Amino acid sequence: MLDQNSAFAMLQDSLDSLVRTGTIDQPIKIQPTTQLLGPESSLDSMGFVTFITDIEDRLEAKLNKECYLVLNEISQFDINSPNLTVDVLARYIVKLAGD
Amino acid sequence: MKLNEPNSAHQVAVITGASRGLGKSLALYFLNKDYVVAGCSRGEGTIEHKNYHHYKVDVGNEAEVRSWVRNVKNAFKKVNLLICNAGLVRSALLLSMTPSDEMESIVRTNYIGVFYVLREISKVMALRGAGRIITISSTMTLLHEEGTAVYSATKAAVTETTKVLAKELAPRGITCNVIAPAMMWTDSSEALSKGGDWQKRMLDKQIFPRIIQAEEICHIADFFASPKSSAITGQVIYIGMVA
Numbered sequence: 408m409l410d411q412n413s414a415f416a417m418l419q420d421s422l423d424s425l426v427r428t429g430t431i432d433q434p435i436k437i438q439p440t441t442q443l444l445g446p447e448s449s450l451d452s453m454g455f456v457t458f459i460t461d462i463e464d465r466l467e468a469k470l471n472k473e474c475y476l477v478l479n480e481i482s483q484f485d486i487n488s489p490n491l492t493v494d495v496l497a498r499y500i501v502k503l504a505g506d
Numbered sequence: 507m508k509l510n511e512p513n514s515a516h517q518v519a520v521i522t523g524a525s526r527g528l529g530k531s532l533a534l535y536f537l538n539k540d541y542v543v544a545g546c547s548r549g550e551g552t553i554e555h556k557n558y559h560h561y562k563v564d565v566g567n568e569a570e571v572r573s574w575v576r577n578v579k580n581a582f583k584k585v586n587l588l589i590c591n592a593g594l595v596r597s598a599l600l601l602s603m604t605p606s607d608e609m610e611s612i613v614r615t616n617y618i619g620v621f622y623v624l625r626e627i628s629k630v631m632a633l634r635g636a637g638r639i640i641t642i643s644s645t646m647t648l649l650h651e652e653g654t655a656v657y658s659a660t661k662a663a664v665t666e667t668t669k670v671l672a673k674e675l676a677p678r679g680i681t682c683n684v685i686a687p688a689m690m691w692t693d694s695s696e697a698l699s700k701g702g703d704w705q706k707r708m709l710d711k712q713i714f715p716r717i718i719q720a721e722e723i724c725h726i727a728d729f730f731a732s733p734k735s736s737a738i739t740g741q742v743i744y745i746g747m748v749a
Contacts, residue, residue: 430635453632453678460629473576 409469409504414497415439417469421461430457439494462500470504516542516557518582519731520575522565522623523592525552528642528690531720532589532727533558539728544578544585547592565592565619575626584634587731588627590620590641590664598653598704609656616660617667624671632678638731639675641668642723643686645747649711661686665742672740681739683730687723688712688746712746 409417418437425431431454435441442448444455459476466474478484481499484491519536523529524545533543533553542557551560559581563574578585593616596608620641631637644661646654665684672682689708709715726743729735742749 428635451677453674456629457632457678460633464633467576473573475572 445490517586519587529591535724566614571622601655637680639682684742
């Protein structure tokens with residue numbers, strides 16, 4: 408199981424690790440409203456893909472089961488106007504962990 | 507150290523359709539070059555080698571591909587080279603006579619399967635910031651030959667997808683290229699040629715009217731996989747035909 412705070416921490420840890428590995432240039436300090444995907448996001452497209460892949464790895468290690476983040480499973484996600492905030496992603500991760 | 511530098515320990519190659527034909531030849535070639543090869547096919551593996559690992563996967567099944575790639579990633583921690591080889595060469599029916607299930611089967615294996623594998627493996631490569639991707643297309647896309655409407659369309663789609671992916675993945679140090687051979691002698695083409703003069707007609711259209719050997723394709727794959735090819739991406743090499 409995973410709660411919202413743990414999910415937030417996981418997202419922050421992942422972003423920090425992507426800075427360390429040079430995948431993204433600038434540190435990102437997340438807030439619930441921080442955009443991870445969309446016009447205000449600091450991540451470029453491949454940065455976002457790498458971030459999601461890293462989150463899947465972390466979830467799998469933590470939960471000891473295969474986890475796939477599928478964006479169109481998120482009710483608020485509109486594939487024609489891609490936009491994702493930390494809060495929405497964290498809620499989805501908590502739900503995924505509980506399934 | 508970047509993965510494709512020459513002194514890395516065992517490089518890991520993932521090859522689809524590795525149990526026979528070109529896929530098997532590619533697997534043996536890269537095993538001989540000291541790669542670890544994770545091959546897949548819908549059936550059992552046919553290669554006995556200490557560095558060969560076979561997985562039974564239907565590449566047209568999204569869940570199977572996801573799970574397989576996750577298993578490969580957990581087992582080997584990296585993928586240096588992907589060769590999307592699995593494909594169907596079936597029927598030479600005119601479009602007007604092609605049953606829907608035949609069309610869907612070819613599209614699922616030749617394009618949708620390639621899409622699933624590219625999507626999942628590219629994420630593994632993106633995370634490590636290096637990799638080589640090779641897809642297998644066909645010179646059929648140049649010929650517009652009767653009876654190949656579905657097959658050629660899937661191969662053209664593979665070529666275009668690979669070029670787009672080359673642009674998307676370039677910032678992560680990953681190259682994507684296409685090998686498009688003319689007629690090869692495989693179980694599938696052998697079956698097709700039983701229908702008449704198909705083989706002769708195809709060879710007559712080639713610039714070198716002879717069967718393309720698997721070794722020739724391995725040579726091109728080796729070129730694309732080389733550390734010295736790090737700036738070569740989005741390219742198509744046609745073998746046996748002038749594009």
